[in-house]
Amino acid sequence: MNTPRLLAAFASGLLFGAGLALSGMMDPARVLGFLDVAGAWDPSLAFVLAGAVGVSALGYAVKARMPRPALADQFEIPANRSVDARLLGGAVLFGIGWGLAGFCPGPALAGLTLGLPEVALFVAAMFAGMLLFRFTAPRSTGPITVSR
Amino acid sequence: MNAFLAPLAGGALIGASAALLLLANGRIAGISGIVGGLLGPASRDWAWRVAFLVGLFAGPALFRATTGHWPQIRIDASWPMLVGAGLLVGFGTRLGSGCTSGHGVCGLARLSPRSLVAVATFMAAAIITVFLVRHGLVR
Numbered sequence: 001m002n003t004p005r006l007l008a009a010f011a012s013g014l015l016f017g018a019g020l021a022l023s024g025m026m027d028p029a030r031v032l033g034f035l036d037v038a039g040a041w042d043p044s045l046a047f048v049l050a051g052a053v054g055v056s057a058l059g060y061a062v063k064a065r066m067p068r069p070a071l072a073d074q075f076e077i078p079a080n081r082s083v084d085a086r087l088l089g090g091a092v093l094f095g096i097g098w099g100l101a102g103f104c105p106g107p108a109l110a111g112l113t114l115g116l117p118e119v120a121l122f123v124a125a126m127f128a129g130m131l132l133f134r135f136t137a138p139r140s141t142g143p144i145t146v147s148r
Numbered sequence: 149m150n151a152f153l154a155p156l157a158g159g160a161l162i163g164a165s166a167a168l169l170l171l172a173n174g175r176i177a178g179i180s181g182i183v184g185g186l187l188g189p190a191s192r193d194w195a196w197r198v199a200f201l202v203g204l205f206a207g208p209a210l211f212r213a214t215t216g217h218w219p220q221i222r223i224d225a226s227w228p229m230l231v232g233a234g235l236l237v238g239f240g241t242r243l244g245s246g247c248t249s250g251h252g253v254c255g256l257a258r259l260s261p262r263s264l265v266a267v268a269t270f271m272a273a274a275i276i277t278v279f280l281v282r283h284g285l286v287r
């Protein structure tokens with residue numbers, strides 16, 4: 001692993017964390033307000049997804065013209081396009097957890113910076129859930145292959 | 149800042165993060181995948197994942213340095229609820245191969261059918277969960 005690649009990964013993480021902080025996504029009360037469509041619905045976080053998908057899509061448009069990434073040998077994009085029970089079951093479990101606490105993985109990890117015990121507890125439980133998956137689920141996940 | 153402008157600008161930064169990781173390193177900026185890869189068996193590409201996470205932790209500090217205040221957050225969930233929710237989020241995102249970033253920001257941008265279905269499913273599950281907790285019979 002070379003240094004430019006590590007710096008690019010660091011810069012990407014920095015943009016991500018700053019974006020989360022600016023967007024309001026780090027605040028569970030606001031996230032739950034966004035999900036509470038039957039209550040005092042706060043639609044503002046829909047703009048986070050809109051801004052993120054819009055700029056990310058520009059990235060994919062540029063990628064289509066590149067034979068390979070600037071700093072790596074190949075693009076590693078999931079080539080699996082089929083919907084299966086695992087995808088659906090995982091999305092349902094994740095959605096329930098997201099709706100219970102208002103945290104998804106990115107905001108929770110970035111939120112560790114704030115030094116609140118509640119965030120640390122959530123992140124510890126999230127790691128436990130990931131390890132539980134690792135030790136219980138069958139080995140093969142969707143193949144990560146090169147896609148052009 | 150305007151109530152919709154900050155979310156839009158923050159979202160654009162997140163999108164720029166995903167585009168940078170894609171175009172420089174050829175990788176998907178999916179948080180659960182980046183973290184999950186560190187928990188896998190003898191990960192050989194752990195260094196960039198750690199570098200990304202260090203940046204992710206530094207992000208809110210950069211926000212603090214720029215604006216003069218930390219992002220305001222409020223957590224209403226009880227401690228047992230946080231543990232249950234964390235377990236579900238950790239297990240579910242690995243089982244479903246992605247979360248809000250991998251399926252949402254990256255998957256929707258590249259029009260992956262799996263990600264479209266995953267986003268619709270976890271959004272629906274989360275909305276129904278909030279409805280049951282706040283307006284339903286659960287409480």
